[in-house]
Amino acid sequence: MAGPGWGPPRLDGFILTERLGSGTYATVYKAYAKKDTREVVAIKCVAKKSLNKASVENLLTEIEILKGIRHPHIVQLKDFQWDSDNIYLIMEFCAGGDLSRFIHTRRILPEKVARVFMQQLASALQFLHERNISHLDLKPQNILLSSLEKPHLKLADFGFAQHMSPWDEKHVLRGSPLYMAPEMVCQRQYDARVDLWSVGVILYEALFGQPPFASRSFAELEEKIRSNRVIEDFFAHPWVDLEHVPSGESLARATALVVQAVKKDQDGDAAAALSLYCKALDFFVPALHYEVDAQRKEAIKAKVGQYVSRAEELKAIVSSSNQALLRQGTSARDLLREMARDKPRLLAALDVASAAMAKEEEAGGEQDALDLYQHGLGELLVLLAAEPPGRRRELLHAEVQNLMARAEYLKEQVKMRESRWAAESLDKEGLSESVRSSCTLQ
Incomplete structure (x- = not known):
């Protein structure tokens, strides 16, 4: 067999x-199967x-x-x-290189791209944590891309991975310092949750082009990452949105919701149907992406x-109904304002609510209106209690009650608008604009 200096x-x-990369004790090569498939x-x-x-070990x-x-992302x-002389691991080939190179050649990634990548990594x-497996060396260099044209993340390099129950604690230092959780660096005692810290560092690097705690020494790194803040519930976070990851269940869940929508539509409940x-x-x-x-x-x-066509029709009905309800409440609102003349704080809160209603009338003003509703309601609820x-x-x-109903409705519309990465992915399907307009209150 040829030595390391004499080719593969x-x-x-x-x-x-060609050599794809090398580490402490391994070198990775691109290879072709000699079989007819030439895989x-x-x-x-x-x-x-x-x-x-x-x-x-x-x-x-x-x-x-x-x-x-x-798993599609492992x-x-x-x-x-x-x-x-050697042990050979024959792996799936990922033509897009690693995430580190992908980030650095683009300097930073757009948030919508980072979000899709985070969903795939999550x-x-x-999947691993449900099987009591912790990776323990999560970093962009260990995350591969299936291709550059349509990149899908593939988690790789399980050299430091361990079987760990959520309550297991370990003491052996593993992984790369820049991506290590505080408990691993500072206390040398950790459990499966350290993977989530690494995910946060990777996300930061994707969005800003460098890790958050770049340091010249291990001591400097340790000082920078000391923190008592609790890691959020990552898997349930709406930004990650694992609920809508493309899967074999997506179509069934969509169909079940449509059945409920049709029933509400037949019952004359336009808002619930929409x-x-x-x-x-x-x-x-995601069902279209999966199919x-x-x-x-x-x-x-x-x-x-x-x-989409029916949603458009229902949106017009609901919008008209909402405007009618707002007009009907005008006299009661005016009376309340008259009775609040000796309460400057109450008048100010009602002014904020009025500003929210005005902003709601503007095209594309949903998020601003929702912010105003939430601010006004915060004040009004305190005043109501007293x-x-x-x-x-x-x-x-x-x-x-009226303002809370408006705010809840708008919140749902804004959430749908913020799922624009999904709607944009439908551009190729020719449905993006229809979906976006149907699910956004104008």
């Missing part, structure tokens, strides 16, 4: 070509002579973990072999077109 090693059944793979070559006891754990899992271990990580149609469309988007059969995809698109019984309290209570 030889392996039965494969032709090893392209990546082969990780580990020199036996470079292995100590700990690295042997790491390698065996990596093989054992990857052999037992299949790099696949196809096979492994060995000879007198999907892989949740809300359900829009929630269904949120699942039809690979062209005929079935066209059938889904045809159905979506029908639901208001003694009487006619003014009754009017104030009715006004608060």
Whole structure:
């Protein structure tokens, strides 16, 4: 076998070509299967002579973990072999390189791209954690891209991965310092949640082009990341939105919501029907991305077109009804304002609510209107709690209920607008503008 300075090693059944990268004890090569398929793979070559006891254990754990899992966002271990000099891990080939290179060649990533990547990474990580597996070396260099044209993340390099229950604690320092959680760096004692800290650092780097705690020494790094803040509930966070990750369940969930929408529509409840149609469309988007059969995809698109048309009609009905309700409440609102002349704070809060209603009338003013509603309601709820019984309290209570209903409705519309990454991905399906307009209150 040729030495490391003389080109790639030889392996039965494969032709090893260019070197893709190298680490402490492994070198990765691009390779072709000699079979008729000429399948392209990546082969990780580990020199036996470079292995100590700990690295042997790491390698065996990596093989054992990857052999037992299949996930669209985790790099696949196809096979492994060995000879007198090396151990070979035959992996899925990812033509897009790693996330570190992807970020640095673009300087920073747009938020909508970072969000899709985070959703994919969260999907892989949740899959691992459900099986009590922690990666423990999450960093952009260990996240590969399937291609540059349509990149999908593939979590790779499980050399430091461990079987860990959520309550397990470890003390062995693992991973790369820039991406290590505080408890690992500062206390040398940690559990499975350290992966989530690394995800946060990766997200920061994607959005800003560099890690948040770049340091010249380990001591400087330790000082920078000391913090007592609790990590948020990452998997349930609406920005990650794992609920709408494309899967085999997306179409069934969309269909179930449509059934409810049709029922509400038949019952004459236009607002509820519109809300359900829009929630269904949120699942039809990933269903279209998940579907690979062209005929079935066209059938889904045809159905979506029908639901979009009905949503447009319902939106007009609901918008008209809401404006009528606002007009009906004008006299009560004027009376409340008259009765609040001796309450400057109440008058100011009512002014904020009026500003919210005016902003709601403007095209594209939903988010500004919602912010004003929430600010006004915060004040009005405090004032309502202190208001003694009487006619003014009754009017104030009715006004608060009315404003809360408006705010909740707008919040739903804004949430749909903020899911623009999904709607934009439908541009290629020719439905983006219809979906966006149907699910946004004008």
